[in-house]
Amino acid sequence: MIDWIARVAGAQPAPRRALDLAMGRGRHALPLARAAFDTFGVDIRFDAVRDAVVSAAAEGFVVRGWCADLTRHPLPPGRFDLIVVSRYLQRDLFRSIADTLKTGGVLLYETFTTAQLAHGVGPRSPDHLLLPGELRGAFADLEILFYEEVISPEAVARLAAKK
Numbered sequence: 001m002i003d004w005i006a007r008v009a010g011a012q013p014a015p016r017r018a019l020d021l022a023m024g025r026g027r028h029a030l031p032l033a034r035a036a037f038d039t040f041g042v043d044i045r046f047d048a049v050r051d052a053v054v055s056a057a058a059e060g061f062v063v064r065g066w067c068a069d070l071t072r073h074p075l076p077p078g079r080f081d082l083i084v085v086s087r088y089l090q091r092d093l094f095r096s097i098a099d100t101l102k103t104g105g106v107l108l109y110e111t112f113t114t115a116q117l118a119h120g121v122g123p124r125s126p127d128h129l130l131l132p133g134e135l136r137g138a139f140a141d142l143e144i145l146f147y148e149e150v151i152s153p154e155a156v157a158r159l160a161a162k163k
Helices: 002-009 029-034 046-058 091-100 114-119 134-138
Strands: 017-021 038-043 063-067 080-086 101-112 143-150 156-162
Touching: 017 029, 017 091, 029 038, 029 046, 029 063, 038 046, 046 063, 080 091, 091 101, 134 143, 134 156
Parallel strands: 017 038, 017 080, 038 063, 080 101
Antiparallel strands: 101 156, 143 156
8 A cells, every 4th residue: 555655655756745634653654654755654652642752763764753732832834745544534624635736646544423323432523423425525625546335344534635
Protein backbone atom coordinates (compact mmCIF):
# COMPACT_ATOMS: atom_id res chain seq x y z
CA MET A 1 0.00 0.00 0.00
CA ILE A 2 2.79 2.44 0.86
CA ASP A 3 4.32 1.87 -2.61
CA TRP A 4 1.00 2.80 -4.23
CA ILE A 5 0.74 5.88 -2.01
CA ALA A 6 4.28 6.91 -2.90
CA ARG A 7 3.51 6.56 -6.63
CA VAL A 8 0.28 8.58 -6.39
CA ALA A 9 1.89 11.31 -4.32
CA GLY A 10 5.18 10.98 -6.20
CA ALA A 11 4.12 13.50 -8.82
CA GLN A 12 4.56 16.14 -6.16
CA PRO A 13 7.98 17.80 -5.94
CA ALA A 14 10.20 16.88 -3.00
CA PRO A 15 9.84 17.10 -0.14
CA ARG A 16 6.55 15.24 -0.17
CA ARG A 17 4.79 16.08 3.08
CA ALA A 18 2.48 13.58 4.73
CA LEU A 19 0.17 14.05 7.70
CA ASP A 20 -1.05 11.19 9.87
CA LEU A 21 -4.12 12.73 11.51
CA ALA A 22 -5.00 11.24 14.92
CA MET A 23 -1.77 9.31 14.58
CA GLY A 24 -1.77 7.50 17.90
CA ARG A 25 1.60 5.81 18.27
CA GLY A 26 2.44 6.18 14.59
CA ARG A 27 0.95 3.11 12.92
CA HIS A 28 0.88 5.03 9.62
CA ALA A 29 3.43 7.77 10.33
CA LEU A 30 6.31 5.32 10.69
CA PRO A 31 5.79 3.58 7.31
CA LEU A 32 5.37 7.00 5.67
CA ALA A 33 8.67 8.19 7.13
CA ARG A 34 10.33 4.96 5.95
CA ALA A 35 8.95 5.70 2.44
CA ALA A 36 10.81 9.06 2.43
CA PHE A 37 7.85 11.30 3.16
CA ASP A 38 8.52 14.38 5.25
CA THR A 39 6.14 13.07 7.90
CA PHE A 40 4.03 14.95 10.40
CA GLY A 41 1.60 13.49 12.90
CA VAL A 42 -1.00 15.04 15.13
CA ASP A 43 -2.84 13.56 18.09
CA ILE A 44 -4.40 14.94 21.25
CA ARG A 45 -2.51 12.43 23.43
CA PHE A 46 1.00 13.59 24.31
CA ASP A 47 2.24 10.11 25.27
CA ALA A 48 1.18 8.69 21.89
CA VAL A 49 2.86 11.52 19.96
CA ARG A 50 6.03 11.13 22.02
CA ASP A 51 6.10 7.35 21.46
CA ALA A 52 5.72 7.76 17.68
CA VAL A 53 8.49 10.37 17.50
CA VAL A 54 10.81 8.22 19.65
CA SER A 55 10.08 5.07 17.61
CA ALA A 56 10.88 6.87 14.36
CA ALA A 57 14.12 8.27 15.79
CA ALA A 58 15.17 4.80 16.98
CA GLU A 59 14.91 3.67 13.34
CA GLY A 60 16.80 6.71 12.05
CA PHE A 61 13.73 8.52 10.69
CA VAL A 62 12.02 11.76 11.63
CA VAL A 63 8.35 12.11 12.45
CA ARG A 64 7.39 15.60 13.47
CA GLY A 65 4.81 15.17 16.18
CA TRP A 66 2.22 17.74 17.09
CA CYS A 67 0.13 17.33 20.22
CA ALA A 68 -3.03 19.34 19.64
CA ASP A 69 -6.78 19.46 20.06
CA LEU A 70 -7.87 20.14 16.48
CA THR A 71 -11.06 21.78 17.68
CA ARG A 72 -8.83 24.58 19.01
CA HIS A 73 -5.81 24.50 16.69
CA PRO A 74 -6.63 24.49 12.96
CA LEU A 75 -4.78 22.54 10.33
CA PRO A 76 -2.57 24.69 8.08
CA PRO A 77 -4.02 25.27 4.58
CA GLY A 78 -2.35 23.89 1.44
CA ARG A 79 0.43 22.10 3.31
CA PHE A 80 0.32 18.33 2.66
CA ASP A 81 0.74 16.04 -0.35
CA LEU A 82 -0.80 13.16 1.56
CA ILE A 83 -3.14 12.91 4.54
CA VAL A 84 -3.96 9.63 6.23
CA VAL A 85 -6.93 9.35 8.61
CA SER A 86 -7.67 5.95 10.09
CA ARG A 87 -10.24 4.98 12.70
CA TYR A 88 -11.01 8.59 13.57
CA LEU A 89 -14.09 10.67 12.91
CA GLN A 90 -14.47 14.36 13.63
CA ARG A 91 -16.99 15.67 11.14
CA ASP A 92 -16.22 19.34 11.72
CA LEU A 93 -12.70 18.67 10.37
CA PHE A 94 -13.82 17.45 6.93
CA ARG A 95 -13.50 20.89 5.26
CA SER A 96 -10.19 21.60 7.03
CA ILE A 97 -8.77 18.23 5.95
CA ALA A 98 -9.57 18.97 2.31
CA ASP A 99 -8.19 22.50 2.63
CA THR A 100 -4.88 21.35 4.12
CA LEU A 101 -4.16 19.21 1.03
CA LYS A 102 -1.96 20.78 -1.63
CA THR A 103 -3.30 20.80 -5.18
CA GLY A 104 -2.69 17.26 -6.44
CA GLY A 105 -2.52 15.96 -2.86
CA VAL A 106 -4.14 12.67 -1.82
CA LEU A 107 -6.41 11.86 1.10
CA LEU A 108 -6.70 8.32 2.44
CA TYR A 109 -9.52 7.95 4.95
CA GLU A 110 -10.95 4.87 6.65
CA THR A 111 -13.31 4.70 9.61
CA PHE A 112 -16.30 2.87 10.99
CA THR A 113 -19.86 3.11 9.68
CA THR A 114 -23.14 2.65 11.53
CA ALA A 115 -23.21 -0.96 10.27
CA GLN A 116 -20.46 -1.66 12.85
CA LEU A 117 -23.16 -1.63 15.54
CA ALA A 118 -24.32 -5.06 14.33
CA HIS A 119 -20.90 -6.50 15.22
CA GLY A 120 -21.32 -5.62 18.90
CA VAL A 121 -17.75 -4.29 19.20
CA GLY A 122 -16.11 -1.00 18.39
CA PRO A 123 -17.54 2.49 18.65
CA ARG A 124 -21.18 2.81 19.73
CA SER A 125 -21.75 6.55 19.60
CA PRO A 126 -23.26 8.06 16.43
CA ASP A 127 -20.56 10.75 16.79
CA HIS A 128 -17.99 8.09 15.86
CA LEU A 129 -19.88 6.23 13.12
CA LEU A 130 -20.37 7.33 9.52
CA LEU A 131 -23.76 7.14 7.88
CA PRO A 132 -23.99 5.26 4.56
CA GLY A 133 -22.36 7.37 1.83
CA GLU A 134 -21.37 10.11 4.27
CA LEU A 135 -17.60 9.91 3.73
CA ARG A 136 -17.94 10.10 -0.05
CA GLY A 137 -20.30 13.07 0.26
CA ALA A 138 -18.02 14.87 2.71
CA PHE A 139 -15.21 14.91 0.14
CA ALA A 140 -17.30 15.23 -3.04
CA ASP A 141 -15.23 18.28 -4.08
CA LEU A 142 -12.18 16.02 -4.45
CA GLU A 143 -11.55 13.54 -7.27
CA ILE A 144 -12.57 10.16 -5.85
CA LEU A 145 -9.90 7.60 -6.79
CA PHE A 146 -11.38 4.76 -4.75
CA TYR A 147 -14.38 4.34 -2.47
CA GLU A 148 -15.97 1.39 -0.74
CA GLU A 149 -18.11 0.54 2.23
CA VAL A 150 -17.80 -2.98 3.62
CA ILE A 151 -19.52 -4.73 6.50
CA SER A 152 -17.14 -7.61 7.13
CA PRO A 153 -14.91 -8.28 8.96
CA GLU A 154 -15.58 -4.72 10.19
CA ALA A 155 -18.02 -2.16 8.87
CA VAL A 156 -15.88 0.65 7.47
CA ALA A 157 -15.89 3.20 4.69
CA ARG A 158 -12.64 3.69 2.75
CA LEU A 159 -11.81 6.63 0.54
CA ALA A 160 -8.85 7.63 -1.59
CA ALA A 161 -9.31 11.07 -3.13
CA LYS A 162 -7.16 13.65 -4.92
CA LYS A 163 -7.39 17.42 -4.77
